[in-house]
Amino acid sequence: MIKKKISIAMALMLVVLSACSQSEGNKVNTPSSSTEEETTHQTDESEQPSDPFGKYSETITLTYGKAVDPSDKSLPAGDTPEKNQYSRHILDNLNVDTKVIWQAASGTNYDQKVNLAISSSDLPDALVVKDTQLRKMVKSGQLEDLTDIFDKYASPAMKNFMAKTNGQSDKSVTFDGKMYAIPSIQVQSDGVHEMWIRKDWLDKLGLTPPKTIEELEKVAAAFVEQDPDGNGKKDTIGIAGQQNGGRLYTNFLESTNNTFGLDPIFGAFKSYPGFWLENESGDPVYGSILPETKEALGKLRDLYAKGLIDKEIGIRKSAYEPVTGGKAGIFFAPWWMGYGPLPDAIKNDPSANWQAYLLPLDADGQFNSRMGAPSTSFVVVRKGYEHPEAVIKMLNLLVRDEAKFDISVPVGYYPLRVPMSYTDESEYSAKALKEVLAGTKKPEDFTDPGYKLLAADIQNVKKVKKEPYDNMDIQHWDPQADTGTWSRIYSLLVGSSPLEQNYNKVYSVLYSQTKTMESRWSNLKKLEDETFMKIIMGAAPLDQFDKFVSDWKKQGGDKITEEVKAYNQ
C-alpha cells in the first residue's frame, strides 16, 4: 500500500518536472529567434547617421513596466499612466509608441513585479531596475549590451551629467567592460545628513547650535529637562531616532536619504559603519568593525542611558510623529525636509523654527559626511529588443526638455524616467537663489538648462520668502501662500545652503554586492543591526562589540573583504 502511494507521488513529481523543463525550452527559444531580427535591423541602422534625437520614419513600439504613484490624481481626464502628455511628446518627437505592459505602485510593489519578471524571464522591452536586480539580469544574460549604442546616440548633455560623477556612474553599469544599463544621476545632497534643530527652542533656552558632541549632549539635556515647549510637562525628546524598520545609519547598498538616522554622530567620531573604507595601506575595511565605531557606540549608549535619545528609537511606527507633534528638538536627515515632515510640523505649531546645520564636528573641527552612490536606479533593455537606441533617444529627449515640461502632471509619468541631473544641483540652486535675493546677480545670469528647476525657483522664491531675505527663521516665510513652492524653496535655502561649506566627503569603496554577499550579507547585517541596537539601548555591554567583530569576520566577513579588495583592483 505504502509503495503504491509513493509511486503515485513520484508520478506526480514527474509531471511537475516535465512541465518545468518544457518552459525551460521555451525560454531558450525566444532569444535565438529575436537575434535574427536584430541582425536585420542592424543593417538598416547603418544606413542612417546616428542622431541623438533622430525621429523614426515608421512608428516603433516599446513595452515597459511602470512604477506609478497611486495617490497621484493629477492626470487630466482621458489620460492614463500609459498615454499622457509625456508619451505623446515622445511619439511626436521620436515616433516611438510606448506601451505599459504592467504597472505597480513605486517601492515594494514595483520591485516585486520586476523580480517576478526577471525570475520568469517574462520581460518587457525596457525597465527601470535597482542595483541588485541589474546584477541578476546581467548574470542571467537577459540584457542588451549598450556600450556602442550609448556611445553613438547619447546626447552631449547626458554624457556631461555622467562626466560630473568622476566615473562612479560608469562603473556602476559596466560589467566585464560592457555597459548594460543607463544609470540615473542623482544629486549628492541626498546622501548628506545634516542636523535639523528647533532654533526657537535654542533661543528660548539661551543656547547656540551645538558644535561638538559635548555641546550636543548639553543641548539635548536642556531640551529634555527645561521644558522647551512650555506645557509644564517633561514630555520632550532630545534627539529623535529612526522608526521601526528604519536604519541607524546609511550603508553602501542604501546610501542615501536615511531620515532620522544618527549618521552625523558617528561622523563626529570619524566612524562610518556600513561603508567600505580604505585603511592606511589602501586595503578595503568595513567601517562597522573599526574601533572608531566602538567609541561612537559607547557615546550613543551613554546618551541613551541619560534619556537624551528617543526612548522609542527603532520601535516607533512613524519617526515623523515626534517632529510633527512638536515633541522632538533635534533630528538628522538630508536637505529636503521641507517636503516632509516639516509642512505638518508648522501646521501644528507655526513657530516651530527648524534649521539645518552641518554639525556636530569631530575633534579636529571638521564635519564628516558619508556620501551616497551617484546612481541608484538603472534603465535596462531586454536582450534582443530591435531598437535599443530608442531608449537612449527617449532619455536624451527627457534631459533636453525636462525644464520645459508642464509639471502640473509629475514628470514621473515620463516613460522610463530616471533622475538625471548635475550632482551639485541643490547646493548650486540654493546659492543662486541667495544671490538673486541679495541682488548681487540677476535671473538672466543663470542660463545652464542642466539646472532644470532653477529658472522656476527664481521666479517663485519671493512668493514664499518674506523680507529680510537673509534671515531664514520661520517667521520670515509664508508657507500658506503656496505649500508646494514653500517645500522646495525652504528645502533649498535652509536645507541645502549648509552644503556650500567645505566638509569632508567620505565615499564607500563599493556601492554594490559581491558574490559571497548574496548568500551571507543579510545575516551579517542582521548581526550588526541587532548588536548595535542592543549596545545603544543598554541590553548588551559595550564589549559585546568585540565579539561582534570576531563573529562578523568568521561568518563570512573576511571572505567578503577579500572579494571587495579583488573587486577594486
Add this chain to the structure above:
Amino acid sequence: MTKDATIQTRLFDWTLVIVLLLISFLCLLPLWYTLAVSLSEKSAASAGQVWLWPVGFNWNSYKQIMNDSSFFHSFWISIQRVVLGASITMIITTMMAYPLSRSARDFRLRNALMWILVFTLLFNGGLIPWYMTIKALGLYNTIWALVLGGGVPVFNVILIVNYFRNLPKELDEAALVDGAGPWRMLFTLYVPLAVPVLATVTLFTIVYHWNEFFHGLVLTSGEEHYPLQTYIQQLVVVIDTANMTEDQYKRLNELSNQTLNAAKIFIAMIPVLLVYPFLQRFFIHGITLGSVKE
C-alpha cells in the same frame, strides 16, 4: 445561566462575561481607532494625537473618496470576485466532496484522489511557476485569474467531506431504496443536511476573496484591474526612502495621508461586517456540529 445557580457559579459567570467583554473591546478597538483617524485633521493624525476620539472632526476624507473613481472601480471588481469566486468554489468543492465522502469500495479511485489533494495542500510550486501557469492559460489580467486560481481550497473540501461522512448511513440507504441516483442524493439529501458546514465554508471563501491582495498585485497589470484590497495595500505599504528621488519627496506628504487611508480601510471593512451577522448563526453550529453527531 441556570436558575438555581449558587453564588460561586454566578461569580464564575460574571467573570466570564467581564473577560469576554474585555476581549470584544480589544477586537473593536482597532475598528474604532480607524474610524477616529479617518474623521480627524490630517496633521493631527500624523502627529499621533488621535486616540479614541477624532481631533479636528471633519468629513473631508469621505468626501474625497466619493470623488475617487478608482476606489469604486476596485470595489466593483472585488464584489465581482467575491460573487464569482464564492459560487464557483462552493459548486466545485461540494461536488468534489460528495464522491470523496464515499468509501473506497464504492469509489475505487477515492484514495488516490485524496492523496493528490493532500499533496497539493502540503506542497506547491511557488510563486513563479504559478504566475507562468496563469499567464500560459491566458488568465493573466482577467477576473478569472483571481477566481479560478485557488478555486478549490483543499482544506474546505476536507471539511465538507468529513461532514458528509458523519451523516447517518441509514439516510443514504433509504434514499437508495427510494430510487435516488447520486445527483439526487447529493442535492436533495446531502446539501440541505449540510447547510451549517456549507455556510461556514461560504463565509471562509467570501472573507478570503475579499481580503486577499497579493494575487491581485501579481496576476494583473495595473490599477484598473486591482481588487479593492490590492488597491488599498498599495496606498498603505511602507515606502522605502532610500532610493527616493526629488519628485517622490513632493508626494511623500500625500502618501503619508493617514486619514484618507483610514477612511478607505473603514469603507472596505463594511461589506464583510454586513455579511457576518447573516451567516454567523450557521457559523456557531458550523464545524463542531458535524463532529459531535452520533
